[in-house]
Amino acid sequence: MINLKIDLRQIWHRSLSFKIAASYLLLLIILIVTLPILPLAYQPNELDLQYTFAEPFTKGNGAWHWLGTDVLGRDVWANILYGAQSALLVSFPVMLFSTSLGLVIGMSAGYFGNDGLKISRATVPVTLLALFAIFYYGLYLPLNFYKLALPSSYIWLSLLALAVILLLLYKVLLPLLNRWRYTAANILLPLDYLVLRFTEALTSVPRLLLVLALASFMQPSVVLLSVIFAATFWTSTARLARAEMLKIKQLPFFEAGRSLGVPEAHLLIKHALPNMLGPVIVTFTFGIAGLLALESTLSFLGIGVPGSFVSWGRTIAGIRSNTSAWWLVVFPGAALAATVWSLQTISYHLLNHFEERKQL
């Protein structure tokens, strides 16, 4: 942590673009944090109906619309600020979650391969049963209770049932089965195969189908979208991490470490992870950029994003009803581009720095 601080200071002094990017992001974060106390003349969802499609620098009903208004007279400046808030609040957690998920899955697939992981025979049926229980009591029943508007105490009941069943399965059934020689015997888990096939499968399911399928159960919401994004964005990180892991596994220092009996966790975290950090950071920042763009594309297509959700994409999509309203694209588009650019510039410099340190 201390290292990182020193590193950052070093890069700061060396590069102008890093300075600009970092200050921009810092400024953005400060703005987002102080949003509730900022003296903004308009709220993002406030309509100024006398001034629809107002050009920048129009004096509206009360205060100035510095950056113009959209079809409903919503102030573009307020929407850019609140849009930044929603963009970062959605994309960072989603990307953090999906990147770490991807790293764990990809690294273990690359490290264990198809013959590195052994489990007892009994674990397989027990896990399958547990999965079924989770599906039935954790998903099917609560969803139906929700849909049928049954008392919420039923949901707690079914979750309780789930907990009891899981406890029974893993604390009673599994130890019992492990007493038999046959069921206790170890089998190889082809982890690499499973992970590869699973990522292939997941990337082939159109995201749109997922969004629509879930939207037919629940109202389209930001949380729902985030869940879908998080559940589908990890695949590229996983594949990259797996590929890098395969490369690292073959490196002499790693093989030496394994033969010396260094603990697996230590090897992976202290030696493998730093080695693949470069490509992963690149995918992370590009992933954030992709998410920001995807959100606005969904707004553009009118799928899955609720209309009350303040976002840059919503403002940009407003151009569709009036192509001459350039301010709807230019300002939020610039904010989007600047944010993405800053993220990428920072990651670029961090990466360079890591590499240089590695050389020493």
Add this chain to the structure above:
Amino acid sequence: MRKVSLLLPIFLCIVLSFCSQPQQGLDDVKVRLAKEPENLSPVNFTDAQAIQILNLLYQSLLVVDLEEDKLKPALAARMPDMVRQDSVTLFTYEIREAASWPDGTAVTADDIAFTLKVLKAPLLNNEQMKPQVEFIRDILPDETNPKKFTLVCSGYAPEMELLTGDFFILPSNLLDPQGLLKAIQVSELSDDLSELENNKNLKAFAEKFNAIDFKSDKAFLQGSGGYLLDNFVPNQYIVLQRKQNWWGSKLEQSHLVANPERISFHIIPDNTTALLALKNQQLDVLGNIPAAEFDELKSDNKFAANYNLYTPDSYEFTYVGLNSRSPKFSDKRTRQAITQLLDVNSMMKVSQQSYATPTASIIPPSLTAYYNKNLKAREQNISQAEKLLTTAGWTREQDGWYKSINGKKTQLTIEVIYRAGSTNFENAALVFQQSAAKAGIPVNVQAVESNLFSQKSKVHEFDMFFRSLSGNPFVFNFKVLFHTSYANLGGMNHTGFGNQKSDKLLDAINAAATTEEKAKLLKELQTMLYEEATFIPLYYQKERIAVHKRFGNAKISGLSPNYDVSAFTLKN
């Protein structure tokens, strides 16, 4: 670096070689479709796009002449004779002498009977149209004249005349050369059809009929209309070619014409792209132009040199439905208060600019004979709304309005739903949300997926919704919308309007013999609807259409598709 500098000129050369623009066929009308018609089956079409194209290929007995917005005979020689008997109504038609199929054979009563069988039979792909002709129970051919026949319809409704003439007539020779359906009678095709499902002839016919590709099969997509399908490229364009020596053009009837040599329909999903294509003169006709863009086009001189712009009053209106069954809105005064919060002018402005007409009733203001001018258009009046709420028993507290309903203290909150993807309704709902907030009523605006939306309105699970409906200038039967017999779960009277008095009025409107009587009764209904405030029409919109200047006689109308492409004549 060298390589890049070499690549650049090559790239530029390629780019510049593209400068040539697609050539214009002068007598080829290019029309934009926003989506491809799902199918072109004359008995199972689903969308407006299909109707527009089918109207050029096939004909029905009657047709709406867009020039005068009036119902006129098409295949029929004149309007039908109607006779009302106790439980049935008889419509007698005669087919035009000259009417013939592309192979030269005449259109006869047999073809009408065949078409009815195809529409009503089980096992066939005809589900979309089947319910619409359910009321036609039988066809009685005239013994002396093969071109004359009588349709037997159950009961009576004012729209029956229109509906008996509103299905495309199919050539029986072409589609059923073996006469498989000859043995089946139209009268057998009502009520219980389970027996017929095992009919050998019908099964054989169904197998053949359902296998026809009613989208691109030129051999089968042939009717008595003025055009033939020439080329169909899925999701790109559909080209129709004028028939040589079409029988209709010899009649010199202004509503039976086939003027342009070719008509091509181009499928362009995105509005911006379509607009650019129009500016590039790649299109001749574009409808549904976004209001802001339309204003822009109006002031564009270069554009005005090539295109005419039209804004006919359409028969489509946007309305608000309030659920009068909900305890919160069961008091008339509460509903009236809510109508005072509808800022119709702002709603029109944000979604239609100035291209709409505010309306106080369901009848379009352009139909001056029927429109009740005494009703005042809705306008926002917050203090009036607050007054009405107080008289309805609501009390203002710090965070909103409260009232004790069934012994429970209830807050006045409104959930507004609309069909997801409709920007106009979304904008209108947001405008309402803002006005309601000023009056202290929290409003939650929710886009609902289309299937779910119709489900919710059918089972009355809503507070308030925004929707649109389209009407016409010839038939006024509002029973389905407002009669209490349709107010049950699943019925079409979503808002729960109606009492015995209004039911009687609705029946009287249908029975009215003269225009004056009808106008009087309709005006009474309008007043009642206005008072009750469950079904609140907001505005009738205007269509926004551009047509290339080289064509004249566009027959611009408020009725869909708003222009008659078959009437376009090339100016010199």
Add this chain to the structure above:
Amino acid sequence: MLQYILRRFLLSLPALWLLVTFVFLLSKLLTGTPGEEQMLQENGGYYSKGSTESRQLVYRNYLNRTGQNLPLFYFSIKASPEPDTLHLVYPAHHRTLLKKLYWQYGNPEAVGRYYQSIKALEAALPVAQKASLQPYMDSLYSTTTPEGLKAIAATPSPSWGAQASELTVAATHLAAQQKSYTFLLPSFRWHGTDNQYHSWLIGVIQGNLGTSFRDGRQVSSLLYDAIANTWWLMLASILIAFVVAFELGMLLVMPQSKRLRKVLLPSLFVIDSIPLFLLALLLLVLLASPSFLQLFPVYGMGYHTLTGESWLQRAGVLSQYLALPVICLTLSNIPYLTNLIYRSFSEERKKDYARTARAKGFSERQVIRKQLLRNTLLPTITVLSDALPIIVAGTISIEIIFAIPGMGRLLVDSVLARDYPVVLAIVLVVAAFRVVTYLLADIFYSLADPRIKHAAS
């Protein structure tokens, strides 16, 4: 090697099957069935076209005719109080009522009796009374709580006839016979091979993807048309993007292009930050509009001028129409690729073998082109194998904006119209293509870097 490829391929088949099965079941979770909206929805405005009852009858017959009334899968697992014929109950609000009652009371017989008694009462009511009793009848279809049932049992007056007293009995019976919490027990039901999934799967195995619900065309020919349109567009843009990205990457890694790096990399980031639909709109407005530069046609893929010409001429015309979308897609792909390639180049450059090569007197250019290229291929392969399936999957926003009838649009339209056979076929084709590209990627991996033993898989 060949054996390995074959084995890998066979091993991916079960995954493919699982995926398609998953999507089959998932797609049936969507509310609504094909045609439901148009068939059931009367747009009653100034008059109505057909009654609600006849529409519902037609719709049910349609479901029967197209086999959509059959069970979905070989078996179903449901909460035990819910009978598996529930989905055949129409209209929808009856179904909702029944489902609520089943779950709440856990007693199918009592619920069935109660439901029948409601229907009997509704049918027996004289027309004159119907209007005044409408609110009561509505409440029958929406009440599910035990207290509500008691109220219902108390309301009917004997003057309504025998049906009313039966309703009272049935309601009291139901309220008394409540078997709560039976839903905690899942019940497993076997449906046999007469199910929707089975008939679909058998068709697919025999090479028949079925017909579209919308226009009755063969799904395979629909897919063929769409892929034929998407294929060249995507292939061209990916190839161009890769070539340009490699050239740029090599250019950037040269020591003398430090300046260029400073300008180019940030501007690539900027391009990358523009959403694709916006880029497309921008290019369209700038390059195909009479108000700026009119270089390209706006939309489509050419219009019936193409008959009778040689394929070269046709390709010429087609390329004119596809130029703008290709530029769009290429621009959107270049930043990510260039960055990645540049990064691996600069990493490889610092390695020993590159230094050795430089020491041997190779010029920097030669070192990069001859020595480093091979090693930088490795990360690129992953990216390429990720990008390739787009060739068949298409890009929705580009296809919509440029009016190109490709796979992306086909998918969106089919999902929105609930045209399952088409949706499933698209998923199947894209997934199969993906399996193949991943397989190819693995092979190239082992070719590019022999240290990775393919036995690992």
